[in-house]
Amino acid sequence: MSRLSPAVPAEQYLADSRVLFYLSDAVTQLLEHKEEYTQFGLIRYFAEYFSSVKNGNHVLFREFNYIRATPHNRASFIRVFWRCFRQVGKRRDFLSVLEYRSLLQLLCPDFPLEVVQSATRIVLMDDATDCLMSFSDFIYAFQLQFYYQEFLDSVLQIYQDLLAGKSPNTVIVPTSSSIEQLHPAAAEDNEKMVQPLDGVEPSMLAECVDALCDRFKHSHPSRSCMREILEQTEKVSYYSFLMSLSKLESINQAVGALPSKAELLIDPEMDQELDKL
Template sequence: FNSVRQGTHILFREFNFVQATPHNRTSFLRTFWRCFRTVGKNGVKVHLTAQNLAICYLRLLCPDFPMELTQKAARIVLMDDAMDCLMSFSDFLFAFQIQFYYSEFLESVAAIYQDLLAGKSPNTVVVPTSSSGQHRQRQPTNDCNPLDGVEASLFYQCLESLCDRSKYSCPPSALVKEILSSVQRLTFYEFLMALAKHQGINRALGALPDKGDLFLDPAMDQEIEKLVAQVSGLSLSAPTSAGGDAANLPVRNVPRISSPWRPLHHRRRMDAESEGSNEETDSSEN
């Protein structure tokens, strides 16, 4: 239960488990941030191809994490432009948070956006349910330029209905309204970027700190400093203590014990001497 409370129960688990509950998703996001925040802390920019990012970072925590989610998060930051670009780790992290935690909601939003882009009125747009929300690609009509996006007020009407009906996690509708009421028209990726940058949505989700505090984690820094100090202390004290112990050991005079095994030439000389002494004894007796 401690691991569930601390959020470490998702480590090295399969993706189906990681995304199974809102708590698991929040735990994964928080763990991902705490493990790799030093990437951004040192000013490093991520050379992002979704494959590299998935293998180098996400798959260290979840071996079968799908690359599709990292690709979608990259498109939020890059506004659906070229994928092989440099981006800051913090930009990717907040975009990834939205894409991962609200993935089912965003699929439904994409379907609604395509309907509005095709010229349908809000009354005829089918708001996907939790089970039927799919990202449908449709060709827009000639009267609507895709680069202009859709009317924000109509878009919000549909999203409000979606938030009321969806069984999956959705951003607070009041914050969605705040985003859409500040513009007249917007594209799909402009909306996703606004979600990713909105600090109110980030706080409501509760996985990551504010952007200004993203690279601050005093508790983790303390633990790391303790470990570094312990390792440094061991590496420095081990040779010194070993040398000191050796110097302080008393010198023992080991007595030399003669070995019963003697060299062959030494034995022959002893045998010859013994034979000579025997001859002298015999002659003296005679």
């Protein structure tokens, strides 16, 4: 008879699964809409809430702070965005930054422009905001930017320090609260400091990024993926690094929200629903 693996401590399980976060949100939603929800019964309400969380539909039409609050929420939102607007890719339409932001705001009314612009710069490799992008190019860059936002912000600080010849050892790892307080104009100015033709030694960046992973508390791409990219070039810029990351299938699998690029426009279940309509 095989031995069972030791049980995960309750505190660790609650922290990893963010159960208390979802429970708190469920209670808050219940109190705000108690007349609507209580007529179905409390047991049914909580069952449907957590079923929605499990299925990834809970992020629809929620505020930005909620959809970015947990890795599961971020992955769920990326998947919902893909499923809702996959037809844009099937029609081979090319859209602008503002048009992609409008689509995102249909699902999250207060989705900030800054996040969309950051994803755009990964695709375009510069500060252009009026160029058109394909759906497939945008969505993988958006996935990387949105899911790993805190980590990428820290890498950007490290990269700018290396460009300026400074020691990156004093880089402050941002928290969710500090990013929320960051003024949009300041964030945009910060990104404008990075020019597409700039570059640093990949070995130096790799060493600093590896040290960042040791102390980083948020999600980040695997070290092997980042090391693989940095070993393939003699000079690397911030956006070329991010572009290479966004194209890795291993990154896509780690997030677990999107299919491979070959299957991006294939969704039989959604096609059946559209056929019914």
